[in-house]
Amino acid sequence: MVTKTRKTNRKEELRDLILDAALKVFVEEGLEHLSIRRIAEIIGYSPTTIYLYFNDKNHLLFELCELGFLRMAEINNNLSAIQNPLKRLHRMGENYIKFGMEHPAYYDLMFNQAGPMERLATMDNSEWDSGDKALAQLKEIIVECIEQGMIRKGDIDVIAMAVWGTVHGLISLRVCKRFDKLVDASEVVQTMHRSLEWLIQSVNITEK
Amino acid sequence: MVTKTRKTNRKEELRDLILDAALKVFVEEGLEHLSIRRIAEIIGYSPTTIYLYFNDKNHLLFELCELGFLRMAEINNNLSAIQNPLKRLHRMGENYIKFGMEHPAYYDLMFNQAGPMERLATMDNSEWDSGDKALAQLKEIIVECIEQGMIRKGDIDVIAMAVWGTVHGLISLRVCKRFDKLVDASEVVQTMHRSLEWLIQSVNITEK
DNA sequence: AAATATACTTAACAGTGTTAAGTTTTGTGT
DNA sequence: ACACAAAACTTAACACTGTTAAGTATATTT
Numbered sequence: 001m002v003t004k005t006r007k008t009n010r011k012e013e014l015r016d017l018i019l020d021a022a023l024k025v026f027v028e029e030g031l032e033h034l035s036i037r038r039i040a041e042i043i044g045y046s047p048t049t050i051y052l053y054f055n056d057k058n059h060l061l062f063e064l065c066e067l068g069f070l071r072m073a074e075i076n077n078n079l080s081a082i083q084n085p086l087k088r089l090h091r092m093g094e095n096y097i098k099f100g101m102e103h104p105a106y107y108d109l110m111f112n113q114a115g116p117m118e119r120l121a122t123m124d125n126s127e128w129d130s131g132d133k134a135l136a137q138l139k140e141i142i143v144e145c146i147e148q149g150m151i152r153k154g155d156i157d158v159i160a161m162a163v164w165g166t167v168h169g170l171i172s173l174r175v176c177k178r179f180d181k182l183v184d185a186s187e188v189v190q191t192m193h194r195s196l197e198w199l200i201q202s203v204n205i206t207e208k
Numbered sequence: 209m210v211t212k213t214r215k216t217n218r219k220e221e222l223r224d225l226i227l228d229a230a231l232k233v234f235v236e237e238g239l240e241h242l243s244i245r246r247i248a249e250i251i252g253y254s255p256t257t258i259y260l261y262f263n264d265k266n267h268l269l270f271e272l273c274e275l276g277f278l279r280m281a282e283i284n285n286n287l288s289a290i291q292n293p294l295k296r297l298h299r300m301g302e303n304y305i306k307f308g309m310e311h312p313a314y315y316d317l318m319f320n321q322a323g324p325m326e327r328l329a330t331m332d333n334s335e336w337d338s339g340d341k342a343l344a345q346l347k348e349i350i351v352e353c354i355e356q357g358m359i360r361k362g363d364i365d366v367i368a369m370a371v372w373g374t375v376h377g378l379i380s381l382r383v384c385k386r387f388d389k390l391v392d393a394s395e396v397v398q399t400m401h402r403s404l405e406w407l408i409q410s411v412n413i414t415e416k
Numbered sequence: 417a418a419a420t421a422t423a424c425t426t427a428a429c430a431g432t433g434t435t436a437a438g439t440t441t442t443g444t445g446t
Numbered sequence: 447a448c449a450c451a452a453a454a455c456t457t458a459a460c461a462c463t464g465t466t467a468a469g470t471a472t473a474t475t476t
Contacts, residue, residue, distance in 0.1 A: 166374040
């Protein structure tokens with residue numbers, strides 16, 4: 001059984017090599033340059049070899065998404081230290097913005113591109129676990145905010161989507177190159193943070 | 209000079225024919241099926257003819273965007289009748305949602321796709337007039353809300369981006385097929401409207 | 417009627433994702 | 447060590463994509 005394990009590891013190794021190469025390309029050259037042939041060129045294999053490890057390009061893109069969600073979870077490691085749930089919510093938003101600014105290609109793939117979701121639709125269990133998990137974390141914090149009387153009572157699903165929508169909308173506009181066209185380029189990030197701040201203040205019912 | 213005018217009209221006619229065909233394809237078959245060759249096939253011309261009327265595909269996509277903004281302006285014709293600026297803001301958001309739900313392909317093209325903005329970047333006057341105009345309308349309403357003491361004072365740019373971000377974020381998630389994965393399909397539209405309602409209520413400082 | 421400008425097409429280039437069929441390498445059992 | 451089988455990988459091709467240079471009709475002007 002040792003051999004089998006070793007074999008499996010080998011297979012996993014090349015699979016990871018493919019994902020690494022894909023990551024390198026779409027981060028450094030953009031998603032539009034991420035082609036099966038480009039990846040093959042980098043790893044020194046034939047293009048068709050990639051199809052031995054992924055059903056199709058969408059499958060590969062979906063797996064890249066999953067890696068993106070892992071990185072996003074990492075960036076949220078600083079949340080548990082914050083006691084005040086509303087401040088935690090604020091920080092989560094800031095983390096989100098930070099992630100979007102540092103990894104625009106990842107963000108685009110995770111939330112805008114069609115490919116990954118098309119892959120999901122073909123799967124047996126077509127639940128979007130990564131998205132659900134991220135949203136669940138957001139909901140948890142919002143529930144705490146309501147319980148501690150910091151946010152007005154209301155449907156958790158509705159509030160969560162509104163909050164997520166705001167932050168996502170801002171980053172999405174930025175990633176899709178719309179934000180820069182509307183706000184002075186030097187003030188984009190600042191405006192995003194201040195918009196988030198404005199939202200948090202607006203929903204805060206403890207002061208005022 | 210009559211001939212020249214007639215000729216110009218002819219040229220415009222074919223140009224419109226191309227745009228009509230493009231519209232038909234990307235609305236009925238999706239943006240991924242919108243190819244130069246497909247358009248050519250529909251209008252009964254050779255693919256290269258299209259390049260006599262548009263610099264490249266991005267140019268064509270950009271013009272389609274412009275048409276989209278026209279339709280969006282139409283849908284906002286019901287705003288002037290509403291006296292209360294906060295209610296007008298609310299309605300504008302609802303119009304936005306309505307547009308996104310009725311014309312997802314348009315919405316995707318106008319706010320998510322890279323093509324149109326790449327075209328814009330190549331133009332002499334690379335201002336995004338359509339976007340600016342839409343945002344200006346939003347800002348006007350927000351200014352009124354502040355003047356009438358319905359929204360807390362603050363930087364107009366910041367508030368406008370926050371409000372726009374929220375609505376855009378919700379529609380964007382829907383258009384990019386993320387919303388349905390997180391909220392029960394039958395409740396998506398309702399959740400969007402309730403999220404908008406929640407935002408409007410949260411920023412309203414007249415009651416409570 | 418000849419010259420010119422306009423409108424359009426043909427053929428090709430360099431890419432893309434993907435597949436069927438063939439080859440080489442590796443591992444297993446005797 | 448050798449034969450067999452399974453795994454890993456490649457070649458060649460198909461059907462697409464956007465785009466361009468060069469060529470051909472058609473219409474207009476002189």
